[in-house]
Amino acid sequence: MSEQINMTADMDDNDKAQRQLERLQATVNRACKNVPFHRNRIQETGLSDITGLEDIEKLPFMDRTHLATHYPYGLFAVPLKDIVRIHTAPGSGTSPSISGYTKTDLMIWEKMVAGAYAEANVTDRDIILVHLPPGLANWARDYKDGGEAIGAGVIPNAPLSVAKTLMVLRDYKVTTLVSTPAFARHLTAHMFDRECHPNELNLKQIILVGEPDDGHTVTELRESLHVDVWLNYGLSEIPGPAIAYECRYHDGLHMNDDHILPEIIDPSTGRPVPTGEKGELVLTTLSARAFPLIRFRTGDMAKFFPQACPCGATSTRIQWLAEQADNYMLISGIRVSQAQVKENLKNALKMPGIRCTMEKECRAGTDMLLISLIMDDHLFSDEIKHLQQLITYAEETLTEQNGIKVKIRLIQQRV
Numbered sequence: 001m002s003e004q005i006n007m008t009a010d011m012d013d014n015d016k017a018q019r020q021l022e023r024l025q026a027t028v029n030r031a032c033k034n035v036p037f038h039r040n041r042i043q044e045t046g047l048s049d050i051t052g053l054e055d056i057e058k059l060p061f062m063d064r065t066h067l068a069t070h071y072p073y074g075l076f077a078v079p080l081k082d083i084v085r086i087h088t089a090p091g092s093g094t095s096p097s098i099s100g101y102t103k104t105d106l107m108i109w110e111k112m113v114a115g116a117y118a119e120a121n122v123t124d125r126d127i128i129l130v131h132l133p134p135g136l137a138n139w140a141r142d143y144k145d146g147g148e149a150i151g152a153g154v155i156p157n158a159p160l161s162v163a164k165t166l167m168v169l170r171d172y173k174v175t176t177l178v179s180t181p182a183f184a185r186h187l188t189a190h191m192f193d194r195e196c197h198p199n200e201l202n203l204k205q206i207i208l209v210g211e212p213d214d215g216h217t218v219t220e221l222r223e224s225l226h227v228d229v230w231l232n233y234g235l236s237e238i239p240g241p242a243i244a245y246e247c248r249y250h251d252g253l254h255m256n257d258d259h260i261l262p263e264i265i266d267p268s269t270g271r272p273v274p275t276g277e278k279g280e281l282v283l284t285t286l287s288a289r290a291f292p293l294i295r296f297r298t299g300d301m302a303k304f305f306p307q308a309c310p311c312g313a314t315s316t317r318i319q320w321l322a323e324q325a326d327n328y329m330l331i332s333g334i335r336v337s338q339a340q341v342k343e344n345l346k347n348a349l350k351m352p353g354i355r356c357t358m359e360k361e362c363r364a365g366t367d368m369l370l371i372s373l374i375m376d377d378h379l380f381s382d383e384i385k386h387l388q389q390l391i392t393y394a395e396e397t398l399t400e401q402n403g404i405k406v407k408i409r410l411i412q413q414r415v
Contacts (some may be wrong), residue, residue: 023286044178113344116245124151135403158307186365210333280325368405
């Protein structure tokens, strides 16, 4: 019996690898045929054909700078008449990040999000409340569509205060909350401050998106609210949420690797790391028609699980790590380039030489970027009012450019 099970598993693995190979070949062929950027770069490698999944290592990497330099339509692989939706995200440079979908792309993505809901035990008898920050508005739409696809009742994303969100949770008997870790923590604190007992709610599960677990948030939410907590991994550029999700064992995240092929590389050399070692997560779309991405460097650190999951699924499993492989900060799912922020800050303040530090801070359930600007000769001003006006302008400009709240404070230069 054991041999029969192993033979079946081997056959499934072989079928899956063949399916991934065929989709990779189709993706590369379509990209080379329709996107000059891909065609020229792949031709430079001298690779004439992909005969095995290992050949992906011969293809060049993509990163966020390529998305910016080919704005708006330079990476689209289908005519604009076939595009039924265009998503915009703040991006890391002066241009927004753009991704497009055909009707088929949207159907596939909807099924992926619906599958992540199913793994979190969400059914057509549940009521879902989506509460995500403005920078993740596209994800909010995807989670709404995925929830409706499984027949659940969905309360779409809306800019409600934490008090009104709690009212909706209680009055509409919401069973599933889709949120960021920051807002989930804020909601919990608000409930206990108002002496609202978790038993007053019908909440059964929380799906956290945007950031990996910090080592205590998931545990605290489970113990405080008596709910099950599930992590979903997503990427705005790839494009969307639920690229990977937890199963009932909560031991790593299952990649949707029928549609997105993952690699983990050494960020300094670009070479694959042995299974089980940490490195940078690289993703290649296998079924996206409108916006294929080939070997996209996410900047996220992760590692593969070498052993199969007890749930029996054969999909690749990753552990999503809190570290970043690049000079970006991850704030509620939005990736912020520290170098670009500093350049934009200099332009906003009209000061060529500044020194500052950046950190993530959570205020009232919202993760924000806190910039500590070091006071030196460049910042001294005879008119404090004028300096404050510059800082207010810089905060508003950086908030708009990055899609997250930015706060600037002045700190004294240390001698």
